[in-house]
Amino acid sequence: MSLGHMGSGGEYHLLNGWKDIAAFFGKDERTVKRWEKQRGMPVQRMPGTKGTVFADRHALAAWLNMRGTQPGLDVRVLPRVHSGLNGARSPGDAHEPSTAARELYLEGTYLWQKRTRASLTEAVDILQAAVALDPDYAHAHTALAVAHKLAGEYGATTQKLGYIRALEAVERAIALDPALEQAQTVLANIEFFWLLQYDRALRRFEHARRLNPNSALTRHWFAEALLFAGYPREALAEIDQAQHLDPQSRSIISAKAYILFALGNSDTSEQMLLKLASNEPDYQMAYKGLTYLYLARGDGGRYLEFLDRLVSLHPSGAARAIVDAGRKGLSSSGKAGMAEAMLDAAKHNGETGEVPAYGMAHLYALNNDASGAATHLQLALERYEGDVFDFIIDPAFKQVRTTPQFLKKVTQMGLPLVA
Numbered sequence: 001m002s003l004g005h006m007g008s009g010g011e012y013h014l015l016n017g018w019k020d021i022a023a024f025f026g027k028d029e030r031t032v033k034r035w036e037k038q039r040g041m042p043v044q045r046m047p048g049t050k051g052t053v054f055a056d057r058h059a060l061a062a063w064l065n066m067r068g069t070q071p072g073l074d075v076r077v078l079p080r081v082h083s084g085l086n087g088a089r090s091p092g093d094a095h096e097p098s099t100a101a102r103e104l105y106l107e108g109t110y111l112w113q114k115r116t117r118a119s120l121t122e123a124v125d126i127l128q129a130a131v132a133l134d135p136d137y138a139h140a141h142t143a144l145a146v147a148h149k150l151a152g153e154y155g156a157t158t159q160k161l162g163y164i165r166a167l168e169a170v171e172r173a174i175a176l177d178p179a180l181e182q183a184q185t186v187l188a189n190i191e192f193f194w195l196l197q198y199d200r201a202l203r204r205f206e207h208a209r210r211l212n213p214n215s216a217l218t219r220h221w222f223a224e225a226l227l228f229a230g231y232p233r234e235a236l237a238e239i240d241q242a243q244h245l246d247p248q249s250r251s252i253i254s255a256k257a258y259i260l261f262a263l264g265n266s267d268t269s270e271q272m273l274l275k276l277a278s279n280e281p282d283y284q285m286a287y288k289g290l291t292y293l294y295l296a297r298g299d300g301g302r303y304l305e306f307l308d309r310l311v312s313l314h315p316s317g318a319a320r321a322i323v324d325a326g327r328k329g330l331s332s333s334g335k336a337g338m339a340e341a342m343l344d345a346a347k348h349n350g351e352t353g354e355v356p357a358y359g360m361a362h363l364y365a366l367n368n369d370a371s372g373a374a375t376h377l378q379l380a381l382e383r384y385e386g387d388v389f390d391f392i393i394d395p396a397f398k399q400v401r402t403t404p405q406f407l408k409k410v411t412q413m414g415l416p417l418v419a
Helices: 017-025 029-039 057-067 099-114 117-133 138-153 159-176 181-193 198-211 216-228 232-245 250-262 266-279 284-296 300-312 317-350 357-366 370-382 388-392 404-413
Strands: 014-016 053-056
Touching: 014 017, 017 029, 017 053, 017 057, 053 057, 099 117, 099 138, 117 138, 138 159, 138 181, 159 181, 181 198, 181 216, 198 216, 216 232, 216 250, 216 388, 232 250, 250 266, 250 284, 266 284, 284 300, 300 317, 317 357, 357 370, 357 388, 370 388, 370 404
Parallel strands: none
Antiparallel strands: 014 053
């Protein structure tokens, strides 16, 4: 859960209205409206409006390539998403990057592995310079895709813009080298967490793992997808391999702690997260995991303690007011009072967007309000907020997660249904 601001934005490659979407495909409006209804073409509607639609150009291109070419469609107008699932790299085709581009690639890779807003912003800049120097350097394009994806996840840019730019970079990487497992891994991550194509994504993760069983990134991101697809034991096996391959990665350690928490091993998860928080005080994932863990235990004081540490990393007046209200509510009326006071404080700021939609969904769920939780979870999905899938493991949703109203809404959104 994040109660801070959503991060800086940028320009999206949006098509506004049916006319633009139809022109993009070279079809009439009736055809593309039929594709949405019958074939699941991804479009979105403005909240609170009727009939006003928009779509991401790259999301439409990805959908097209996953569906297969439609009869009579001129695909020359589209950027292809080269799946590379059957691609093979010939030994003689290996690209030798320039020395300058390789040095930039190594520096950018080091920076994205740190996973902070500042390091990810710098990594994007450096890796853009690398691919500008050597446009045929597939590894650099892949690293740039990773940096863009993580920049969205960690708030250096919006989640949506991060995915769009990651897709652009990984398209180029796979076109250059279909057998590059990290590129396949990035595309699988996009398919799972952005395009909501779960089965296809899991197959691609398996393909990437076959290409290189010793890729820590592949094992790591495959484990996270397996967790949210409802396979926590299989996720644990993958994350164990990832940790063996890269024992120093704090993101792998935190992912393993989350998986252990989902499997009910909260004691080991707690030890790992507390140690990680102590050794890596600027790492937000440790604090978020501890908020979930102590909330599940019913320890409101510790929950608020680590929520306070989480929001302190990226200070926000709204988040501070919510934490302070929670402490007062807990002191006067226990956990129920804490939940009510936090939601009341959040409502004063929720309309402005200063509190992310998932943060609002978390607080509504904490108050056992299934309708409010589902409504704001949908809003979080529409905004491409990175925490959306957390409802599967977030203990605030324990009661509302199984209500018919909530389950129906989740099904309509296309999110995974996990008991």
